[in-house]
Amino acid sequence: MKKILCCLVILLLSAETALANVNTSRLKDLITVSGVRNNQLVGYGLVVGLDGTGDSRANFTSQTFRNLLNNMGVAMPPNVNPQSKNIAAVAIHADLPPFAKPGQAIDITVSAIGDAKSLRGGSLLMAPLKGADGQVYAMAQGNLIVAGFGAEGRDGSRVSVNVPSVGRIPNGATVEREVVSGFNQGDSLTLNLKTPDFTTARTVSEQINNLLGPDVAAALDSTSIRVRAPRDPSQRVSFLSVLENLPIETAEETAKVIINSRTGTIVIGQHVRVSPVAITHGGLTVNITEAFDVDQPEALSGGRTVITPRTELEIGEGSGRMFEFSPGASLQDIVEAVNNVGAAPGDLMAILEALKQAGALRAELVVI
Numbered sequence: 001m002k003k004i005l006c007c008l009v010i011l012l013l014s015a016e017t018a019l020a021n022v023n024t025s026r027l028k029d030l031i032t033v034s035g036v037r038n039n040q041l042v043g044y045g046l047v048v049g050l051d052g053t054g055d056s057r058a059n060f061t062s063q064t065f066r067n068l069l070n071n072m073g074v075a076m077p078p079n080v081n082p083q084s085k086n087i088a089a090v091a092i093h094a095d096l097p098p099f100a101k102p103g104q105a106i107d108i109t110v111s112a113i114g115d116a117k118s119l120r121g122g123s124l125l126m127a128p129l130k131g132a133d134g135q136v137y138a139m140a141q142g143n144l145i146v147a148g149f150g151a152e153g154r155d156g157s158r159v160s161v162n163v164p165s166v167g168r169i170p171n172g173a174t175v176e177r178e179v180v181s182g183f184n185q186g187d188s189l190t191l192n193l194k195t196p197d198f199t200t201a202r203t204v205s206e207q208i209n210n211l212l213g214p215d216v217a218a219a220l221d222s223t224s225i226r227v228r229a230p231r232d233p234s235q236r237v238s239f240l241s242v243l244e245n246l247p248i249e250t251a252e253e254t255a256k257v258i259i260n261s262r263t264g265t266i267v268i269g270q271h272v273r274v275s276p277v278a279i280t281h282g283g284l285t286v287n288i289t290e291a292f293d294v295d296q297p298e299a300l301s302g303g304r305t306v307i308t309p310r311t312e313l314e315i316g317e318g319s320g321r322m323f324e325f326s327p328g329a330s331l332q333d334i335v336e337a338v339n340n341v342g343a344a345p346g347d348l349m350a351i352l353e354a355l356k357q358a359g360a361l362r363a364e365l366v367v368i
Contacts, residue, residue: 028244034190035182036098041137043092045127047119054088058114061089088116092127092140094173105171108140118164120146140173189229196222199251255363259349272363
Protein backbone atom coordinates (compact mmCIF):
# COMPACT_ATOMS: atom_id res chain seq x y z
CA MET A 1 0.00 0.00 0.00
CA LYS A 2 2.84 2.41 0.85
CA LYS A 3 4.47 1.72 -2.51
CA ILE A 4 1.19 2.47 -4.30
CA LEU A 5 0.77 5.72 -2.37
CA CYS A 6 4.35 6.74 -3.18
CA CYS A 7 3.73 6.04 -6.86
CA LEU A 8 0.56 8.15 -6.80
CA VAL A 9 2.41 11.04 -5.12
CA ILE A 10 5.17 10.84 -7.73
CA LEU A 11 2.61 10.84 -10.56
CA LEU A 12 0.79 13.85 -9.09
CA LEU A 13 4.03 15.78 -8.65
CA SER A 14 5.02 14.93 -12.20
CA ALA A 15 1.67 16.14 -13.52
CA GLU A 16 1.95 19.40 -11.56
CA THR A 17 5.48 19.94 -12.85
CA ALA A 18 4.33 19.34 -16.40
CA LEU A 19 1.37 21.69 -16.07
CA ALA A 20 3.68 24.37 -14.64
CA ASN A 21 5.18 24.71 -18.10
CA VAL A 22 3.61 27.68 -19.89
CA ASN A 23 3.30 25.61 -23.08
CA THR A 24 1.57 22.69 -21.34
CA SER A 25 -2.22 22.34 -21.31
CA ARG A 26 -4.74 19.66 -20.56
CA LEU A 27 -5.95 17.82 -23.62
CA LYS A 28 -9.56 18.83 -22.85
CA ASP A 29 -8.58 22.50 -23.33
CA LEU A 30 -7.10 21.82 -26.76
CA ILE A 31 -9.62 19.56 -28.48
CA THR A 32 -13.26 18.92 -29.23
CA VAL A 33 -14.69 15.45 -29.79
CA SER A 34 -16.16 14.88 -33.22
CA GLY A 35 -19.93 14.57 -32.98
CA VAL A 36 -20.13 16.30 -29.59
CA ARG A 37 -21.42 19.74 -30.54
CA ASN A 38 -24.15 22.33 -29.98
CA ASN A 39 -27.11 22.56 -32.33
CA GLN A 40 -28.80 25.86 -33.16
CA LEU A 41 -32.55 26.29 -32.65
CA VAL A 42 -34.78 29.09 -33.90
CA GLY A 43 -38.43 30.00 -33.44
CA TYR A 44 -41.06 32.70 -33.79
CA GLY A 45 -43.50 33.93 -31.18
CA LEU A 46 -45.32 36.77 -29.47
CA VAL A 47 -44.30 38.84 -26.44
CA VAL A 48 -47.27 40.27 -24.55
CA GLY A 49 -47.71 42.56 -21.56
CA LEU A 50 -45.63 45.46 -22.91
CA ASP A 51 -46.31 48.99 -21.67
CA GLY A 52 -47.19 50.49 -25.03
CA THR A 53 -43.75 49.77 -26.50
CA GLY A 54 -44.77 46.94 -28.83
CA ASP A 55 -45.37 46.80 -32.58
CA SER A 56 -47.54 49.55 -34.00
CA ARG A 57 -47.45 49.01 -37.77
CA ALA A 58 -46.36 45.37 -38.28
CA ASN A 59 -49.09 43.48 -40.15
CA PHE A 60 -47.55 40.07 -39.37
CA THR A 61 -47.95 40.80 -35.65
CA SER A 62 -51.69 41.35 -36.13
CA GLN A 63 -51.95 38.20 -38.22
CA THR A 64 -50.11 36.12 -35.59
CA PHE A 65 -52.28 37.56 -32.84
CA ARG A 66 -55.43 36.72 -34.81
CA ASN A 67 -54.25 33.13 -35.32
CA LEU A 68 -53.50 32.86 -31.59
CA LEU A 69 -57.00 33.99 -30.67
CA ASN A 70 -58.54 31.56 -33.17
CA ASN A 71 -56.57 28.68 -31.63
CA MET A 72 -57.84 29.76 -28.23
CA GLY A 73 -61.44 29.60 -29.47
CA VAL A 74 -61.93 33.35 -29.86
CA ALA A 75 -63.44 34.13 -33.28
CA MET A 76 -62.79 37.61 -34.60
CA PRO A 77 -64.77 39.28 -37.39
CA PRO A 78 -62.94 39.19 -40.76
CA ASN A 79 -62.96 42.99 -41.11
CA VAL A 80 -61.40 43.64 -37.68
CA ASN A 81 -57.65 44.18 -37.56
CA PRO A 82 -56.40 43.61 -34.00
CA GLN A 83 -53.84 46.32 -33.25
CA SER A 84 -52.19 46.55 -29.85
CA LYS A 85 -48.98 48.28 -28.82
CA ASN A 86 -48.70 45.84 -25.93
CA ILE A 87 -47.72 42.96 -28.27
CA ALA A 88 -44.52 42.40 -30.24
CA ALA A 89 -43.52 39.71 -32.73
CA VAL A 90 -40.13 38.24 -31.86
CA ALA A 91 -37.52 35.82 -33.12
CA ILE A 92 -36.22 33.28 -30.62
CA HIS A 93 -32.90 31.46 -30.82
CA ALA A 94 -30.99 29.10 -28.56
CA ASP A 95 -28.14 26.59 -28.54
CA LEU A 96 -29.06 23.01 -27.74
CA PRO A 97 -26.11 21.49 -25.82
CA PRO A 98 -24.81 18.02 -26.70
CA PHE A 99 -26.53 15.12 -24.92
CA ALA A 100 -29.39 17.37 -23.76
CA LYS A 101 -32.28 15.18 -22.61
CA PRO A 102 -36.05 15.83 -22.75
CA GLY A 103 -37.17 17.82 -19.73
CA GLN A 104 -33.93 19.75 -19.29
CA ALA A 105 -34.00 23.56 -19.55
CA ILE A 106 -31.86 25.79 -21.79
CA ASP A 107 -31.42 29.56 -22.05
CA ILE A 108 -33.00 31.49 -24.92
CA THR A 109 -32.58 34.92 -26.51
CA VAL A 110 -35.59 36.90 -27.74
CA SER A 111 -35.26 39.70 -30.34
CA ALA A 112 -37.93 42.03 -31.72
CA ILE A 113 -38.45 41.78 -35.48
CA GLY A 114 -41.01 44.57 -35.87
CA ASP A 115 -40.96 48.22 -34.80
CA ALA A 116 -41.25 47.48 -31.08
CA LYS A 117 -39.30 50.02 -29.04
CA SER A 118 -38.72 47.87 -25.98
CA LEU A 119 -39.41 44.35 -24.69
CA ARG A 120 -38.99 45.34 -21.05
CA GLY A 121 -41.66 43.83 -18.82
CA GLY A 122 -42.95 41.45 -21.50
CA SER A 123 -43.71 37.74 -21.34
CA LEU A 124 -43.09 35.28 -24.15
CA LEU A 125 -46.01 33.02 -24.99
CA MET A 126 -45.39 29.35 -25.71
CA ALA A 127 -43.43 29.00 -28.96
CA PRO A 128 -41.77 25.98 -30.61
CA LEU A 129 -38.03 26.00 -31.37
CA LYS A 130 -36.97 24.10 -34.47
CA GLY A 131 -33.66 22.77 -35.72
CA ALA A 132 -32.22 22.87 -39.23
CA ASP A 133 -34.22 19.73 -40.11
CA GLY A 134 -37.54 21.44 -39.31
CA GLN A 135 -38.23 19.27 -36.24
CA VAL A 136 -39.31 20.79 -32.92
CA TYR A 137 -36.62 20.23 -30.27
CA ALA A 138 -37.74 22.61 -27.50
CA MET A 139 -40.67 24.74 -26.31
CA ALA A 140 -40.01 28.30 -25.09
CA GLN A 141 -42.00 30.46 -22.68
CA GLY A 142 -41.31 32.84 -19.81
CA ASN A 143 -40.69 36.37 -18.57
CA LEU A 144 -38.02 38.40 -20.32
CA ILE A 145 -34.98 39.97 -18.69
CA VAL A 146 -33.99 43.09 -20.66
CA ALA A 147 -30.71 44.84 -19.83
CA GLY A 148 -31.35 47.95 -21.93
CA PHE A 149 -33.90 50.71 -21.41
CA GLY A 150 -35.03 53.83 -23.21
CA ALA A 151 -37.07 56.98 -22.68
CA GLU A 152 -38.75 59.30 -25.16
CA GLY A 153 -40.17 62.81 -24.81
CA ARG A 154 -43.14 64.39 -26.56
CA ASP A 155 -40.83 66.62 -28.58
CA GLY A 156 -39.23 63.57 -30.21
CA SER A 157 -36.12 63.49 -28.03
CA ARG A 158 -35.05 60.00 -27.05
CA VAL A 159 -32.36 58.38 -24.96
CA SER A 160 -31.47 54.69 -25.01
CA VAL A 161 -29.03 52.62 -22.98
CA ASN A 162 -27.89 49.31 -24.47
CA VAL A 163 -30.51 47.58 -26.64
CA PRO A 164 -34.01 47.35 -25.09
CA SER A 165 -35.41 45.36 -28.04
CA VAL A 166 -33.44 42.21 -27.12
CA GLY A 167 -33.90 40.12 -23.97
CA ARG A 168 -33.03 36.78 -22.46
CA ILE A 169 -34.94 34.13 -20.53
CA PRO A 170 -32.68 31.92 -18.40
CA ASN A 171 -33.94 28.33 -18.54
CA GLY A 172 -36.68 29.67 -20.81
CA ALA A 173 -37.04 26.58 -23.00
CA THR A 174 -37.67 22.93 -22.20
CA VAL A 175 -36.03 20.27 -24.34
CA GLU A 176 -38.61 18.04 -26.02
CA ARG A 177 -36.46 15.92 -28.34
CA GLU A 178 -32.95 14.47 -28.04
CA VAL A 179 -30.43 14.89 -30.83
CA VAL A 180 -28.89 11.61 -31.91
CA SER A 181 -25.12 11.67 -31.35
CA GLY A 182 -22.44 9.52 -32.95
CA PHE A 183 -20.39 9.47 -29.76
CA ASN A 184 -21.14 5.81 -29.00
CA GLN A 185 -20.83 4.57 -32.56
CA GLY A 186 -17.84 2.84 -34.14
CA ASP A 187 -14.55 1.61 -32.74
CA SER A 188 -12.80 4.97 -32.57
CA LEU A 189 -13.14 8.61 -31.58
CA THR A 190 -11.89 11.60 -33.54
CA LEU A 191 -10.33 14.44 -31.55
CA ASN A 192 -10.25 17.79 -33.36
CA LEU A 193 -7.77 20.48 -32.31
CA LYS A 194 -9.31 23.90 -31.72
CA THR A 195 -6.21 25.46 -33.28
CA PRO A 196 -4.84 23.35 -36.16
CA ASP A 197 -1.14 22.60 -35.81
CA PHE A 198 0.86 19.66 -37.20
CA THR A 199 3.30 19.65 -34.28
CA THR A 200 0.57 19.62 -31.64
CA ALA A 201 -1.34 16.88 -33.52
CA ARG A 202 1.78 14.70 -33.57
CA THR A 203 2.46 15.39 -29.88
CA VAL A 204 -1.10 14.44 -28.88
CA SER A 205 -0.93 11.13 -30.76
CA GLU A 206 2.50 10.32 -29.29
CA GLN A 207 1.37 11.11 -25.73
CA ILE A 208 -1.71 8.92 -26.06
CA ASN A 209 0.37 6.06 -27.49
CA ASN A 210 2.89 6.40 -24.68
CA LEU A 211 0.06 6.13 -22.15
CA LEU A 212 -2.11 3.42 -23.74
CA GLY A 213 0.21 1.57 -26.08
CA PRO A 214 1.34 1.80 -29.69
CA ASP A 215 -1.09 2.40 -32.56
CA VAL A 216 -3.92 3.54 -30.27
CA ALA A 217 -3.85 7.08 -31.71
CA ALA A 218 -2.92 8.36 -35.15
CA ALA A 219 -2.77 11.95 -36.40
CA LEU A 220 -4.83 12.28 -39.60
CA ASP A 221 -3.88 15.87 -40.39
CA SER A 222 -3.14 19.15 -38.60
CA THR A 223 -6.54 19.08 -36.90
CA SER A 224 -7.77 15.50 -36.34
CA ILE A 225 -6.41 12.64 -34.24
CA ARG A 226 -8.17 9.28 -34.45
CA VAL A 227 -8.14 7.22 -31.24
CA ARG A 228 -9.30 3.62 -30.84
CA ALA A 229 -11.90 3.51 -28.07
CA PRO A 230 -14.10 0.89 -26.29
CA ARG A 231 -17.54 0.26 -27.75
CA ASP A 232 -19.27 0.04 -24.37
CA PRO A 233 -20.73 3.53 -23.55
CA SER A 234 -19.69 3.56 -19.89
CA GLN A 235 -16.18 2.38 -20.71
CA ARG A 236 -15.95 4.98 -23.47
CA VAL A 237 -16.82 7.74 -21.01
CA SER A 238 -14.14 6.56 -18.57
CA PHE A 239 -11.68 6.23 -21.43
CA LEU A 240 -12.26 9.81 -22.59
CA SER A 241 -12.11 11.05 -18.98
CA VAL A 242 -8.56 9.70 -18.72
CA LEU A 243 -7.53 11.21 -22.06
CA GLU A 244 -8.90 14.71 -21.51
CA ASN A 245 -6.78 15.21 -18.39
CA LEU A 246 -3.57 14.20 -20.17
CA PRO A 247 -1.00 17.08 -20.08
CA ILE A 248 0.11 18.08 -23.58
CA GLU A 249 3.04 20.31 -24.46
CA THR A 250 1.64 22.52 -27.19
CA ALA A 251 3.62 23.90 -30.10
CA GLU A 252 4.51 27.57 -30.15
CA GLU A 253 2.29 29.85 -32.18
CA THR A 254 3.23 31.06 -35.65
CA ALA A 255 4.79 34.51 -35.98
CA LYS A 256 1.98 37.01 -36.31
CA VAL A 257 1.39 40.76 -36.11
CA ILE A 258 -2.20 41.91 -35.47
CA ILE A 259 -3.20 45.53 -36.11
CA ASN A 260 -6.53 47.03 -35.06
CA SER A 261 -6.85 50.02 -37.36
CA ARG A 262 -9.83 51.44 -35.42
CA THR A 263 -8.25 51.60 -31.98
CA GLY A 264 -4.58 51.75 -32.97
CA THR A 265 -3.81 48.59 -31.00
CA ILE A 266 -0.85 46.54 -32.26
CA VAL A 267 0.01 43.05 -31.01
CA ILE A 268 3.38 41.56 -32.04
CA GLY A 269 4.00 37.85 -31.47
CA GLN A 270 7.08 36.40 -29.85
CA HIS A 271 8.62 34.87 -32.98
CA VAL A 272 8.32 37.90 -35.24
CA ARG A 273 11.62 38.53 -37.04
CA VAL A 274 12.80 41.20 -39.46
CA SER A 275 15.31 40.78 -42.27
CA PRO A 276 18.20 43.28 -42.61
CA VAL A 277 16.57 46.60 -43.50
CA ALA A 278 16.99 50.34 -42.90
CA ILE A 279 13.98 52.55 -42.14
CA THR A 280 13.76 56.32 -42.10
CA HIS A 281 11.13 58.05 -39.99
CA GLY A 282 10.46 61.71 -40.40
CA GLY A 283 7.57 64.16 -40.49
CA LEU A 284 6.39 67.23 -42.38
CA THR A 285 4.22 69.68 -40.42
CA VAL A 286 2.05 72.22 -42.24
CA ASN A 287 0.32 74.95 -40.19
CA ILE A 288 -2.25 77.19 -41.91
CA THR A 289 -3.60 80.20 -39.99
CA GLU A 290 -6.48 82.35 -41.22
CA ALA A 291 -6.76 85.99 -40.03
CA PHE A 292 -8.65 89.13 -41.11
CA ASP A 293 -7.30 92.72 -41.42
CA VAL A 294 -9.73 95.64 -41.13
CA ASP A 295 -8.95 98.81 -43.18
CA GLN A 296 -10.77 101.76 -41.61
CA PRO A 297 -10.98 104.99 -43.72
CA GLU A 298 -10.24 108.39 -42.21
CA ALA A 299 -13.06 110.49 -40.89
CA LEU A 300 -15.14 112.43 -43.47
CA SER A 301 -13.10 110.89 -46.32
CA GLY A 302 -16.12 109.24 -47.89
CA GLY A 303 -14.40 105.86 -47.95
CA ARG A 304 -15.74 102.56 -46.60
CA THR A 305 -14.45 99.93 -44.25
CA VAL A 306 -12.82 96.97 -46.00
CA ILE A 307 -12.08 93.54 -44.44
CA THR A 308 -9.12 91.81 -46.05
CA PRO A 309 -8.42 88.11 -45.33
CA ARG A 310 -4.85 87.19 -44.51
CA THR A 311 -3.44 83.64 -44.65
CA GLU A 312 -0.23 82.56 -42.91
CA LEU A 313 1.40 79.33 -44.07
CA GLU A 314 4.16 77.72 -42.03
CA ILE A 315 5.94 74.53 -43.04
CA GLY A 316 8.21 72.70 -40.65
CA GLU A 317 10.16 69.62 -41.64
CA GLY A 318 10.94 67.26 -38.79
CA SER A 319 14.35 65.79 -38.33
CA GLY A 320 14.30 62.50 -40.19
CA ARG A 321 15.72 59.55 -38.29
CA MET A 322 16.91 56.26 -39.62
CA PHE A 323 17.37 53.00 -37.74
CA GLU A 324 18.70 49.72 -38.98
CA PHE A 325 17.63 46.18 -38.15
CA SER A 326 20.31 43.52 -38.06
CA PRO A 327 19.64 40.04 -39.48
CA GLY A 328 16.97 38.20 -37.48
CA ALA A 329 15.98 41.18 -35.34
CA SER A 330 13.64 40.05 -32.56
CA LEU A 331 10.50 41.52 -31.03
CA GLN A 332 12.54 43.35 -28.39
CA ASP A 333 14.74 44.90 -31.08
CA ILE A 334 11.69 46.15 -32.96
CA VAL A 335 10.09 47.66 -29.86
CA GLU A 336 13.28 49.41 -28.77
CA ALA A 337 13.95 50.80 -32.24
CA VAL A 338 10.42 52.18 -32.60
CA ASN A 339 10.49 53.69 -29.12
CA ASN A 340 13.82 55.39 -29.87
CA VAL A 341 12.34 57.22 -32.87
CA GLY A 342 9.20 58.06 -30.94
CA ALA A 343 6.81 56.59 -33.48
CA ALA A 344 3.10 56.88 -32.81
CA PRO A 345 0.76 53.89 -33.35
CA GLY A 346 -0.20 55.22 -36.77
CA ASP A 347 3.45 55.51 -37.78
CA LEU A 348 4.16 52.00 -36.48
CA MET A 349 1.30 50.63 -38.59
CA ALA A 350 2.77 52.23 -41.69
CA ILE A 351 6.25 50.89 -40.84
CA LEU A 352 4.96 47.32 -40.37
CA GLU A 353 2.95 47.43 -43.59
CA ALA A 354 5.98 48.75 -45.47
CA LEU A 355 8.14 45.96 -44.01
CA LYS A 356 5.56 43.42 -45.17
CA GLN A 357 5.45 44.89 -48.68
CA ALA A 358 9.26 44.84 -48.83
CA GLY A 359 9.34 41.19 -47.75
CA ALA A 360 11.39 42.04 -44.66
CA LEU A 361 8.72 41.10 -42.09
CA ARG A 362 8.92 37.38 -41.32
CA ALA A 363 5.44 37.09 -39.90
CA GLU A 364 1.79 37.08 -40.86
CA LEU A 365 0.30 40.60 -40.85
CA VAL A 366 -3.37 40.68 -39.88
CA VAL A 367 -5.35 43.95 -40.02
CA ILE A 368 -8.74 43.93 -38.28
